[in-house]
Amino acid sequence: xxxxxxxxxxxxxxxxxxxxxxxxxxxxxxxxxxxxxxxxxxxxxxxxxxxxxxxxxxxxxxxxxxxxxxxxxxxxxxxxxxxxxxxxxxxxxxxxxxxxxxxxxxxxxxxxxxxxxxxxxxxxxxxxxxxxxxxxxxxxxxxxxxxxxxxxxxxxxxxxxxxxxxxxxxxxxxxxxxxxxxxxxxxxxxxxxxxxxxxxxxxxxxxxxxxxxxxxxxxxxxxxxxxxxxxxxxxxxxxxxxxxxxxxxxxxxxxxxxxxxxxxxxxxxxxxxxxxxxxxxxxxxxxxxxxxxxxxxxxxxxxxxxxxxxxxxxxxxxxxxxxxxxxxxxxxxxxxxxxxxxxxxxxxxxxxxxxxxxxxxx
Numbered sequence: 001x002x003x004x005x006x007x008x009x010x011x012x013x014x015x016x017x018x019x020x021x022x023x024x025x026x027x028x029x030x031x032x033x034x035x036x037x038x039x040x041x042x043x044x045x046x047x048x049x050x051x052x053x054x055x056x057x058x059x060x061x062x063x064x065x066x067x068x069x070x071x072x073x074x075x076x077x078x079x080x081x082x083x084x085x086x087x088x089x090x091x092x093x094x095x096x097x098x099x100x101x102x103x104x105x106x107x108x109x110x111x112x113x114x115x116x117x118x119x120x121x122x123x124x125x126x127x128x129x130x131x132x133x134x135x136x137x138x139x140x141x142x143x144x145x146x147x148x149x150x151x152x153x154x155x156x157x158x159x160x161x162x163x164x165x166x167x168x169x170x171x172x173x174x175x176x177x178x179x180x181x182x183x184x185x186x187x188x189x190x191x192x193x194x195x196x197x198x199x200x201x202x203x204x205x206x207x208x209x210x211x212x213x214x215x216x217x218x219x220x221x222x223x224x225x226x227x228x229x230x231x232x233x234x235x236x237x238x239x240x241x242x243x244x245x246x247x248x249x250x251x252x253x254x255x256x257x258x259x260x261x262x263x264x265x266x267x268x269x270x271x272x273x274x275x276x277x278x279x280x281x282x283x284x285x286x287x288x289x290x291x292x293x294x295x296x297x298x299x300x301x302x303x304x305x306x307x308x309x310x311x312x313x314x315x316x317x318x319x320x321x322x323x324x325x326x327x328x329x330x331x332x333x334x335x336x337x338x339x340x341x342x343x344x345x346x347x348x349x350x351x352x353x354x355x356x357x358x359x360x361x362x
C-alpha cells in the first residue's frame with residue numbers, strides 16, 4: 001500500500017480531474033448563498049467580509065455580517081422585507097462590521113424594499129471577563145473599563161445611540177421609524193458546561209437548540225476561537241437539508257459532534273504555512289494557531305463528521321494576491337486526499353449558490 005506523499009498525489013490527481021457537477025436550474029428553491037468569504041477586518045480587493053445567507057421557505061436568514069454584507073445581500077437579489085433572522089457566531093469585528101447596517105440602512109431603504117418588522121438577532125452575550133494578553137506580561141489598554149465585554153444586545157444598543165442624531169432628524173423630517181423597533185435581540189444563553197473566558201472556552205458538550213423557526217431548527221455549540229468567548233458554530237436543519245457553519249475555530253470535537261451527517265459544512269480556513277513563511281509577529285502566529293483551522297485539516301474534519309459537501313470560506317489571508325483561489329483549491333484537495341474525504345469540495349466565492357444538498361445552482 002502506498003504511504004505518505006505517494007498515497008496523496010494519485011488521489012489528488014484524480015480529485016482534480018473529476019468534472020464539476022452540473023449546476024441546477026435557478027428555480028426558486030431553498031438554498032445557501034455565499035455573500036462574503038474574507039477573514040479579518042482589513043478590506044481587501046476581490047472579497048467581501050464573511051457572511052452567508054440561507055433562503056428557507058421564502059425567508060432569508062443571515063449568518064455573520066462581515067464588511068459589505070448588506071451590499072452583498074441586495075446584490076444577490078435578496079429582499080430586506082424577507083429577512084427572517086440574523087445569527088452571529090462571535091463578536092469579532094470581521095463578523096459584525098455590517099450587523100447594525102442591516103437596521104440602519106434597511107429600516108427605511110425604499111418604497112420597494114425595506115424591513116417590515118422586528119428581526120430576531122441571535123448571538124453571544126457578554127464574555128464576562130477579559131483574559132491576559134499574549135505573550136504574558138504584555139501591556140494592553142482596555143477600552144471602556146466599565147463595560148469591556150459587551151454582548152450583542154449592548155453592541156446594537158450602543159450603535160443605535162451613536163447614530164441618535166441621524167435617526168432623530170430622519171424621524172422628524174421623513175417619517176423614519178426608531179431603528180430599535182426593528183431589532184429583536186436574543187442573546188444565546190451560555191451552555192452550562194463549565195466554559196469560562198479565562199479557562200476552557202469550549203468544553204465538550206452536546207449541541208443546544210437556540211431557535212425553531214417554521215420548519216427550521218437551529219442548534220449551536222461552543223467552539224475554540226482562542227480567547228474570544230463565547231464563540232459558536234451553528235447548525236440549521238430543514239426538511240430539504242442541513243447546513244453547518246463552523247464560525248471561527250481551531251479543530252474541536254464539538255464541531256464534529258454538531259456537524260455529524262450534515263449535508264453541507266461551511267468551514268473556515270487559514271493557510272498557516274503562508275503566515276509562517278512571511279515573518280509575521282509571534283503573537284499573530286499564536287492567534288492563528290490557537291484560533292483557526294489550517295486548510296490542510298479542514299477536509300479531515302468533514303470526513304470525521306460524515307458531511308457530504310465541504311465549502312471552505314473565511315479565507316485567511318483574505319487577499320487573493322497572497323493566496324489564489326487555485327491555491328486554496330489545491331490545498332483543500334490535498335487535505336481531502338490525505339484524509340479520505342470523498343465528498344464535494346468547494347472554495348467559497350462571493351455570489352455562489354447551493355441547494356441544501358450541496359449542489360451548485362446556476
